[in-house]
Amino acid sequence: MLRFEEVLLEQERETQIAFLERYNLDYEYDIDYAVLVYDDTQLIGTASLARNVMKCFLVDEKTQGMQVMTKMFEHLLEVLEEREIDHYFVYTMPHNEEIFEQLGMHVLVRTMNTVLLEGGRHIKDVLQDLKDKYFLDNRKKHCVIINGNPMTLGHLYLIEEAARNTEQLLVFVVSEDASSFPFHDRFEIIKKATEHLENVVVLPTMNYLVSKITFPKYFLKEDQLIDEEQTLIDVLIYKEYFAKFFNIKKRYLGEEPFSYNTNKYNQVLKQYMNGHIEIIPRKAIGENIISASKVRKLLKANKLDKVKDYVPKATFEFLQSKKGQSVINHLIEHTLERH
Numbered sequence: 001m002l003r004f005e006e007v008l009l010e011q012e013r014e015t016q017i018a019f020l021e022r023y024n025l026d027y028e029y030d031i032d033y034a035v036l037v038y039d040d041t042q043l044i045g046t047a048s049l050a051r052n053v054m055k056c057f058l059v060d061e062k063t064q065g066m067q068v069m070t071k072m073f074e075h076l077l078e079v080l081e082e083r084e085i086d087h088y089f090v091y092t093m094p095h096n097e098e099i100f101e102q103l104g105m106h107v108l109v110r111t112m113n114t115v116l117l118e119g120g121r122h123i124k125d126v127l128q129d130l131k132d133k134y135f136l137d138n139r140k141k142h143c144v145i146i147n148g149n150p151m152t153l154g155h156l157y158l159i160e161e162a163a164r165n166t167e168q169l170l171v172f173v174v175s176e177d178a179s180s181f182p183f184h185d186r187f188e189i190i191k192k193a194t195e196h197l198e199n200v201v202v203l204p205t206m207n208y209l210v211s212k213i214t215f216p217k218y219f220l221k222e223d224q225l226i227d228e229e230q231t232l233i234d235v236l237i238y239k240e241y242f243a244k245f246f247n248i249k250k251r252y253l254g255e256e257p258f259s260y261n262t263n264k265y266n267q268v269l270k271q272y273m274n275g276h277i278e279i280i281p282r283k284a285i286g287e288n289i290i291s292a293s294k295v296r297k298l299l300k301a302n303k304l305d306k307v308k309d310y311v312p313k314a315t316f317e318f319l320q321s322k323k324g325q326s327v328i329n330h331l332i333e334h335t336l337e338r339h
Helices: 012-019 061-066 068-082 093-104 121-133 155-165 183-193 227-243 261-273 290-302 313-320 323-333
Strands: 002-006 033-039 042-050 052-057 088-092 105-110 115-119 141-146 169-173 201-205 248-254 278-281
Touching: 002 068, 012 033, 012 042, 012 052, 033 052, 033 068, 042 068, 052 068, 052 121, 061 201, 068 088, 068 093, 068 183, 088 093, 093 115, 105 201, 105 227, 121 201, 121 227, 155 248, 155 278, 169 183, 183 290, 183 313, 227 248, 227 261, 227 290, 261 278, 290 323, 313 323
Parallel strands: 052 088, 141 169, 141 248, 169 201, 248 278
Antiparallel strands: 002 033, 033 042, 042 052, 088 115, 105 115
């Protein structure tokens, strides 16, 4: 008789971590729900959720015939239904791919060691909705993907340089809310700052690019260095879906002299999309290269007057607003995020 126990106590989490380590799997600290599965008193499986991402699926190799993987999947679906989530993802190892396909999920992308599957909705339907909402046609386009935490004159320079070389430029704003400046505010600032560029369309990345689903380790601290395998899921989703669906022929990146993780991401993009990627040198004021991290440091030091030299008018106006002051206060009171 199978027994499911939710991981609530620290001791239970340590049991899950030890179980994963037996099979050389890492525990992921963004998990917000997890279960341990027992056959009588013997631990035989575990599965977890990080919002709408199923991960850390593991069944003891001696019990594969008990359909434990299926029962864990069904259990997590019930949890997602309680959370009113109907669009979800699974990270798993290649040898489990067929199991999840039989459970109604479909493969988004795969690497040598990882498979990302999607359930509930299909990426092509999501992107078609986005295309319809923003009245996009099939003409050739270029794109920029930015977080804008907050938008700086460097971001604006990158967008303006890219817009000069194409009939239509798509500016995708990272939808993941893992930054000091909330997504909605970042999105509105970027729209306002680019109003003078008639060939620019600003739109969200949804769940699919530079998110905790497609690129979870991008949002870790800088000392947790990413490798090629960790960036590849995000790169392949851009290549196989976004570039093809929106007919994007070139993607512009800002040069990255500071962040190892972002620089590594840029390198992998160039490696897998040779000729599609163009890197623009960072804009500088004198000898000072403009960066969002520099702006956040100035805000944390409560030096709003000095920020004005590094950001477009739309960003500075937001910082002077009540919502902007709330963000500044949060920066002053808390440790700075990387992005």
